[in-house]
Amino acid sequence: MKKGAVKKAVVPATPLARTRRARKLAGQLAVEFPDAKCELDFTTPLELAVATILSAQCTDVRVNLVTPALFAKYRTAVDYAGADRMELEEMIRSTGFFRNKANSIIGLGQALLERFDGELPNRLDDLITLPGFGRKTSNVVLGHAFGVPGITVDTHLGRLARRWGLTKETDPVRVELELNAMLPPADWTRFSDQAIYHGRRVCHAKKPACGACFVAELCPSYGDGPIEPGPAAALVAGQERPHLLALVGLADGA
Structure with missing residues (x-):
């Protein structure tokens, strides 16, 4: 996308048009964020499961500020199943909703001991039965701990899928299934990570950086945020900022 050369895209009107748009977006996002990954720190599937719940x-x-001490103290499902509730709640308090999260984490440890020999399963049908797990958490764990492709529909990806005209759905499961049909499975996890990066760094919820967006030519919502280069560039965030601005012909600080 060249600075000053954007024409607002039309909403793709057919399933085929949406599929083509989704695959073009996937290609552009791969240029934007070639190194996108899960931004939660973990070393084991169980650590990722707990971090995702938090x-x-x-x-x-x-979460990444909280988990080093947490993971040092609780290493296995046995540790979480037998955790002192008050102590666990205090360790995770700063993540919010700490009582509910403690319930889920202790319940997760207990469920793993009772039904899966203390090991986190690597099947969606099993994961979604665990405390604290829905399809989003399950797909995060599958994609990043087990290498099993999955679309992770968090608030960012759901918002972007609607802004891009790929779906009108608001239910995350329906959004996931629609995106699954548009993209090859091999792209599911990578597309999710890259779209989430884009949502956090460029396409913000309240004020997207439309005038500094590399995928603007594919976006029917172009103009929802500032299109002037200076104000748009000021909204771009993250360590990738110089790269993102260079892609659209802007200098850092423009």
């Missing part, structure tokens, strides 16, 4: 209504940055 990330509900909380930033990944905050």
